[in-house]
Amino acid sequence: MTHTIERLGHLGDGIAPGPVYAARTLPGEVIEGEVAKGRIAAPRILTPSPERVAPPCRHYGACGGCALQHASDAFVAGWKREVVQTALAAQGIEAEVGAPLTSTRNSRRRATLSGRRTKKGTLVGFHGRASGTITEIPGCTLLHPDLLAGLPACHALTLAGASRKGEMALTLTRSDTGLDVAVTGGKPLDAQMRMELAQIAGQHDLARLSWEGELIAGARPPVQGFGVARVAPPPGAFLQATAEGQAALTDAVRRMVGPAKTVIDLFAGSGTFALPLAESAEVHAVEGDRAMLDALDRGWRTATGLKSVTTEPRDLFRRPLLPDELSRFAAAVIDPPRAGAEAQVQELARAAVPTIAAVSCNPVTFARDARILLAAGYTLGPVTVVDQFRWSPHVELVAAFRLAHMPQR
Missing domain, CATH: 2.40.50.140 (Nucleic acid-binding proteins)
Incomplete structure (x- = not known):
């Protein structure tokens, strides 16, 4: 049939x-x-x-890391734009949705690989589609060459630290000072293993190696650039998937915030948006992960020419900021996880913050939260689609919400 x-x-x-x-x-x-x-x-x-089209990667048949390499770039871009339009239409929202800004091949600077010991040695790579089988990816067309250069280190770490029955997760992040590796799922640490892992980190010139959150070796802080600031996020911390994607989102947020002199950054992470915005505005950064806030604060203190940046550790799902806390800001930036931020958006609407720059990695929850703001009198500007996860179904976007009659702040 x-x-x-x-x-x-x-x-x-x-x-x-x-x-x-x-x-x-x-x-x-x-x-x-x-x-x-x-x-x-x-x-x-x-x-x-x-x-x-013919998939550009020779591993595509077995690897589950990509889902859409069999489709032309034009088709994928059009489909991702349509995904956003469909999500908005489901909430009764019409908006201008631009063509996606797609990151180039071999530009992913952060990825989590699986590692497993075998009778003959080790396997390191991505799982096959809907499979527990690990596919090795030395010719991957997705990952940055610096990540691919770290594969030998991953094999060495897997041989030293994986159990024969389990599987390790190795999160590789490209930084300005070298490769940052964070491992979970490995064998428990003892003195001998710490020494062996530290030797591997040195042999492969890793900037930093952590094991289940514990620092094993730190030759150099794994620095990321957020505007003029330099930040070393904690091991395994969130980071935009590509430098191109980060630049596109940051440029869009800056344009949307405009001349606002007081900005609140919600779900601020390690300062992706807060620190560039501090070049022209006072910023209050709120984030649930204290380690990321500490990294943000250190980056601000060592940078020059930035205005005041204050930080606040707070679980915005359980305890969203209320209107009396929000009303002093001329603009807000919000970049929540995939679940969106329905409760916090409701408080932003009640506070009537004049401008809201909303970044989202889920068009469905973005549209749900957008409806709250539109019902409160906001207008939705053009939606910019940013495709950092090339050849995947993942879609990110950024858009501005503005009140028709903005109060002076």
Whole structure:
């Protein structure tokens, strides 16, 4: 029996009537294959889409790190734009949505790889699609070359620190001073292992190595640039996936905040937006992770030419800032996790903060929260789509909300 793909789902799978799901297929394609639990695991393409291309990465067939390398860049960009438009339309919102700003190949500066010991040695790479099998990725077209250069270090760490029955997670982050590696899921530390791991870090010139959050070796602070400030985030801390993506989001936020002299940055992380904004405004940064705030504060104190930056550790899901705390700010920046920030957005609306620059990694929760602001009298400006996660179904965006009659602050 044949099936015709009508559209892509939110994970990038093709969907045929039924519904029947088929990975790595495109709208308009006619396919066949055995259906099990509503899914064709290995579809055969009978009629390919004109948007189908040869995957640029030789690992694509086995690796689950990318989902859309079989589609043309133009198709993926159009689909991601449509994802945002569909999410907004579901909330009754019309907005101008621009074409995505897509990061270049081999630009991912942060990734989490899996490592496992085997009888013959080690495996390090990404899992296969919906599989526990690890695929090695020496020719990956997604990761920055500096991350790929760190693969030998990952193999050495896996050999030294992985159990035969378990699997380690190795988070690699490219910094201005070298590779930052944070490991979880490894064997418990003892004195001998600490020495061995520190030797590996030195042999491979790692800027920093941490194990289950404990610092093992720190040859140099793994510095990231946030505007003129230099920050060393804590091990495994959130960081925008590409330098290009960070620059695009930061430029957009700066334009949206404009001449505001007092800004509150909610879910501030280690200062991605707070520190660049402090070049022209006083900023209050609020974040639930104290270690990230401490890194932000150190970056501010060692930078020159920045205005005042204050910090506040606070769980904004359990205890959002209230209108009396927000009303003194001329602008707000908010960059929540995928769940969005419904409770905090409600308080922003009540406080009537004149300008809100909203960054989101989930168009669905962004649209839900946007409806709250629109109902409170805000207008929504053009939506900028930023595609840092090339060849994945992941979509990020940034947009400004403004009150029609802004109070002077």
